[in-house]
Amino acid sequence: MDLAIGIDIGGTKTKIGLVDNKGNCPVQTFFRTKEYPDLGDYLDQLKQSIDDLITELDLKPNIIGCGIGAPNASSKRGTIENAANLLWKGSVPLLEKFKEKMPMPMRIMNDASAGALGEMLFGSGQNMTDFIVITLGTGFGAGIVANGKLIDGYDGFAGELGHIDMTIGDGRLTGLGVRGGLEAYVSATGLKRTIMHMQSKYMDDSRFRNIAYNDLHGEDITKAAEEGDVIAIKAFDYTAKIMAQALANFTAFTQPEAFVLMGGLTNSGKWILEPLEKYFNEFLLEVYRGKVKLISSGMEDKTAAICGAAALIWENQH
Numbered sequence: 001m002d003l004a005i006g007i008d009i010g011g012t013k014t015k016i017g018l019v020d021n022k023g024n025c026p027v028q029t030f031f032r033t034k035e036y037p038d039l040g041d042y043l044d045q046l047k048q049s050i051d052d053l054i055t056e057l058d059l060k061p062n063i064i065g066c067g068i069g070a071p072n073a074s075s076k077r078g079t080i081e082n083a084a085n086l087l088w089k090g091s092v093p094l095l096e097k098f099k100e101k102m103p104m105p106m107r108i109m110n111d112a113s114a115g116a117l118g119e120m121l122f123g124s125g126q127n128m129t130d131f132i133v134i135t136l137g138t139g140f141g142a143g144i145v146a147n148g149k150l151i152d153g154y155d156g157f158a159g160e161l162g163h164i165d166m167t168i169g170d171g172r173l174t175g176l177g178v179r180g181g182l183e184a185y186v187s188a189t190g191l192k193r194t195i196m197h198m199q200s201k202y203m204d205d206s207r208f209r210n211i212a213y214n215d216l217h218g219e220d221i222t223k224a225a226e227e228g229d230v231i232a233i234k235a236f237d238y239t240a241k242i243m244a245q246a247l248a249n250f251t252a253f254t255q256p257e258a259f260v261l262m263g264g265l266t267n268s269g270k271w272i273l274e275p276l277e278k279y280f281n282e283f284l285l286e287v288y289r290g291k292v293k294l295i296s297s298g299m300e301d302k303t304a305a306i307c308g309a310a311a312l313i314w315e316n317q318h
Helices: 039-056 094-101 111-122 188-201 218-226 230-254 264-268 270-283 301-314
Strands: 002-009 013-019 027-032 062-070 079-081 106-110 131-136 140-146 258-262 293-296
Touching (some): 002 111, 002 301, 013 301, 027 039, 027 301, 039 094, 062 094, 062 301, 079 094, 094 106, 106 111, 106 301, 111 131, 131 230, 131 264, 140 230, 188 230, 188 264, 218 230, 218 270, 230 270, 270 293
Parallel strands (some): 002 062, 062 106, 258 293
Antiparallel strands (some): 013 027, 131 140
């Protein structure tokens, strides 16, 4: 049985799985990225996790390679460079160091671009030549497919749309220090910041008035919205409006058939998606109106990022 290793390095969790050529992920695991501030320790934990997954399978698989999706990853250099939501700073030669521990074919790519590749091979993008994948996790990522090809960029950093300056009101800083940057508003972290902003702006009662910022989680905000919490509903509406403006702007670049949405924030369902749909169609240029879909990932939610990373290896086998 041929399998590829898929690794998704996130600001909060590192997810690992073994993936077949249809995008099925029979075994997976995760650990907390921030518990390993030393790169060597982190890579040891990564190798151990992979070894443990392989032993979980009944039959010993033939591992054909390892694909890694990570924020600010350069597919051309094999490095992670100045990622806002990771503890390792500067240029991190992740591919070179990990190959020393696990010699095999290995590729690394920006996590959202890897997600776009996964959608092309296994998900919603299988019958599309023009689409943009938006990942809404700790940060905001984008992977762009145009004319049937992934746009990787000169240095492998195409699609850093989360750090586009939206010049919005108070101009929050993103993790890369961009004032008014999209990611500071449209991400799980951005939503938490918006909850605090809404509490200072409005006087409505809210469960969040008794919760510290660090104890606040995205799923709590969704639950509060379902219970009619005004602050939560306003926060989702505010987030959706900014995101809609951004997606309308991005449409003018490549005219995608669809935006494919994935990541934790999409689990908020109608609270983010309904206002997003409404505002998006308001903001679109007339020539694009009614032509651009907003759809969810075609890959299983829990394994989408893992399969996207594994697609870096499977892409060359198709």
